Amino acid sequence: MAYDYTPFPYVAPPGLTGTEPRHAVAIVGAGPIGLAMAVDLAQRGIRSVVLDDNNVVSVGSRAICWSKRTLEIFDRLGIGQRMLEKGVTWKVGRQFYGDREVYNFDLLPEDGHKYPAFINLQQYYVEEYLVARAGEFPELIDLRFKNKVVGHQDKGDFVALQIETPDGEYQIEADYLIACDGAGSATRQRMGLEFSGQTFEEQFLIADIEMEQSPFGDEDVPERWFWFDPTFHPGKSALLHMQPDNIYRIDLQLDADADGKAEAAEDKVVPRIKAIVGDKPFKLDWVSVYKFRCIKLDQMVHNRVIFVGDSAHVVSPFGARGGNGGIQDVDNLGWKLAAVLTDNAPASLIRTYHQERSHGAAENIKNSSRSTNFMTPKTPIEALFRAEALTLAQDQPFAQKLLNSGRLSVPCSLEGMDLQTPGTAQVAPGRALIDAPLESETGSSWLLNEVQGQFTLVGFGDVVLPDLPSVRRIGINQRADYPCFTATNGHAIRRYGSGKAYLFRPDGHVCAVFDPPTEQSVLAARARALGAELEENAA
Amino acid sequence: MSIAPDRLSPDQDDFYNTLIQAHEGLSEAQSHAMNARLILLMANRIGDLAVLTDLIETARSYADG
Numbered sequence: 235m236a237y238d239y240t241p242f243p244y245v246a247p248p249g250l251t252g253t254e255p256r257h258a259v260a261i262v263g264a265g266p267i268g269l270a271m272a273v274d275l276a277q278r279g280i281r282s283v284v285l286d287d288n289n290v291v292s293v294g295s296r297a298i299c300w301s302k303r304t305l306e307i308f309d310r311l312g313i314g315q316r317m318l319e320k321g322v323t324w325k326v327g328r329q330f331y332g333d334r335e336v337y338n339f340d341l342l343p344e345d346g347h348k349y350p351a352f353i354n355l356q357q358y359y360v361e362e363y364l365v366a367r368a369g370e371f372p373e374l375i376d377l378r379f380k381n382k383v384v385g386h387q388d389k390g391d392f393v394a395l396q397i398e399t400p401d402g403e404y405q406i407e408a409d410y411l412i413a414c415d416g417a418g419s420a421t422r423q424r425m426g427l428e429f430s431g432q433t434f435e436e437q438f439l440i441a442d443i444e445m446e447q448s449p450f451g452d453e454d455v456p457e458r459w460f461w462f463d464p465t466f467h468p469g470k471s472a473l474l475h476m477q478p479d480n481i482y483r484i485d486l487q488l489d490a491d492a493d494g495k496a497e498a499a500e501d502k503v504v505p506r507i508k509a510i511v512g513d514k515p516f517k518l519d520w521v522s523v524y525k526f527r528c529i530k531l532d533q534m535v536h537n538r539v540i541f542v543g544d545s546a547h548v549v550s551p552f553g554a555r556g557g558n559g560g561i562q563d564v565d566n567l568g569w570k571l572a573a574v575l576t577d578n579a580p581a582s583l584i585r586t587y588h589q590e591r592s593h594g595a596a597e598n599i600k601n602s603s604r605s606t607n608f609m610t611p612k613t614p615i616e617a618l619f620r621a622e623a624l625t626l627a628q629d630q631p632f633a634q635k636l637l638n639s640g641r642l643s644v645p646c647s648l649e650g651m652d653l654q655t656p657g658t659a660q661v662a663p664g665r666a667l668i669d670a671p672l673e674s675e676t677g678s679s680w681l682l683n684e685v686q687g688q689f690t691l692v693g694f695g696d697v698v699l700p701d702l703p704s705v706r707r708i709g710i711n712q713r714a715d716y717p718c719f720t721a722t723n724g725h726a727i728r729r730y731g732s733g734k735a736y737l738f739r740p741d742g743h744v745c746a747v748f749d750p751p752t753e754q755s756v757l758a759a760r761a762r763a764l765g766a767e768l769e770e771n772a773a
Numbered sequence: 774m775s776i777a778p779d780r781l782s783p784d785q786d787d788f789y790n791t792l793i794q795a796h797e798g799l800s801e802a803q804s805h806a807m808n809a810r811l812i813l814l815m816a817n818r819i820g821d822l823a824v825l826t827d828l829i830e831t832a833r834s835y836a837d838g
């Protein structure tokens with residue numbers, strides 16, 4: 235069933251008729267990133283105004299693959315379960331050379347995780363769920379559709395914004411401007427910031443088709459199929475993915491000099507799709523032709539203007555790192571900005587958002603460009619090596635691993651960065667939490683539900699946690715006067731080791747480990763994670 | 774770029790002969806393809822990124838003059 239794009243209502247903003255009090259945070263753009271940002275801040279009690287030039291969710295599904303880490307973050311933001319229920323869970327990827335399968339992988343052979351490695355769900359559903367979730371915070375999130383930001387000035391300790399509406403222009407001020415205005419960010423352009431990197435010449439036809447029968451052969455298997463040089467599309471690559479509502483995503487590589495407009499025309503697209511799905515009936519839902527880029531900003535924080543999501547970095551979609559990377563940006567910035575706005579951290583903490591997330595963006599760009607390069611050999615020698623890697627991959631395990639149709643998004647590690655207290659452990663400081671099932675007298679839970687959202691000290695096994703009024707504590711496989719859980723099937727202990735305490739940041743990254751913890755060492759690590767030791771704040 | 778100690782002798786002639794013979798009867802394109810496969814197989818056998826990087830740089834340095 236095709237998606238029903240019901241427009242969101244426009245309401246004339248108060249700024250048209252009077253001066254609005256200064257906002258704490260203005261978010262430009264209500265894509266998945268801007269909306270998630272508003273929800274994250276609202277959950278921490280921070281108000282924001284969200285301005286979007288449009289009034290419908292993403293047209294065309296665009297992002298479809300949401301990673302485990304993203305789902306865990308969305309769990310904290312209140313829509314993870316809804317996404318999981320609606321989405322298609324898949325974990326097997328198959329790669330074909332010609333018509334022959336050369337390699338398949340299983341993403342999460344391990345049990346004991348609340349969320350699977352990946353689900354497929356159309357971007358418009360994610361945005362719809364986020365808009366609904368934002369609506370649960372009427373006092374904290376002021377979502378304004380058909381409000382186009384046309385100008386802004388950083389005034390040093392606040393930002394002024396000029397906004398166009400159907401009823402005319404008005405002006406607001408905000409302590410911080412968060413630019414979530416996407417790959418073509420007008421905020422970025424207005425500031426003249428360089429946005430450079432690799433642009434790929436090849437074009438890709440991206441189509442969503444609706445069909446009752448399965449294009450995956452006889453059975454409907456929720457898998458990812460990728461072809462190098464398939465007989466139905468010789469010399470190029472192709473990708474097939476399943477989405478909810480009987481919708482399937484097909485990506486087809488085109489020639490670099492193909493006429494994008496002509497290629498997107500129905501009479502051109504239909505035969506290409508028939509070549510893949512055969513005679514099974516289908517309907518075109520959305521077709522688009524893209525050229526991909528892998529680029530990022532050199533600096534994501536410019537005083538009171540902060541870039542988040544596609545406005546700060548763009549990657550090719552092979553590896554599903556665009557939206558997933560942006561959600562990790564939100565996860566990283568939310569608690570920091572809230573701590574600064576509530577005077578619990580120095581303003582310089584926000585700069586660590588750049589340190590940590592530009593590293594994540596660089597990692598995503600590196601992986602996405604490598605995949606795109608592998609898929610689109612540019613010289614005869616590149617084509618030769620790729621062809622021979624594919625030949626060897628028919629039986630050589632090492633060559634199977636060389637095939638790169640997208641290294642799928644994995645959580646970014648922040649090891650060795652300023653906010654983390656150095657230490658060694660099974661899950662080293664900087665790494666994102668590894669989920670595990672827990673049980674207590676009051677029922678079952680997941681580690682991610684117990685540690686995300688606020689600083690949490692977790693004692694695994696035989697370790698005593700000090701009394702800390704300001705830090706949430708939990709114990710696993712121990713008895714104490716703070717909440718304690720049993721590690722279901724021993725997963726948590728196996729994943730974290732026994733006899734250690736871990737301090738998790740509000741975004742679920744480990745920031746310190748202790749063996750054993752003392753009040754002083756835990757508080758010092760927490761202060762460090764809140765920016766106390768950043769150069770300009772050190773006494 | 775590094776100068777490697779000789780590790781082929783005293784079998785250097787056998788090795789060279791085996792390599793050349795393996796190309797017998799192949800077209801030039803097939804030979805190039807075989808060489809590419811050989812590089813990939815040798816790389817996996819060496820299995821050490823630092824060593825491979827050094828070898829790649831050394832080979833490349835002769836092209837740069």
Ligand SMILES: Cc1cc2nc3c(=O)[nH]c(=O)nc-3n(C[C@H](O)[C@H](O)[C@H](O)COP(=O)(O)OP(=O)(O)OC[C@H]3O[C@@H](n4cnc5c(N)ncnc54)[C@H](O)[C@@H]3O)c2cc1C
Binds near residue numbers: 299384551
């Ligand atoms: C074909 C394709 C497939 C993809 N597949 C995946 C995938 O599988 N997984 C994945 O994680 N990512 C994927 N991505 C990437 C993903 O779609 C983006 O990373 C994601 O949309 C970024 O979200 P965003 O909120 O930063 O930007 P956008 O979604 O672009 O949202 C920006 C918003 O800002 C608004 N806006 C712009 N200018 C103004 C202004 N001046 N004033 C007010 N509002 C403004 C826009 O209307 C829009 O609502 C894919 C992308 C494409 C194109």
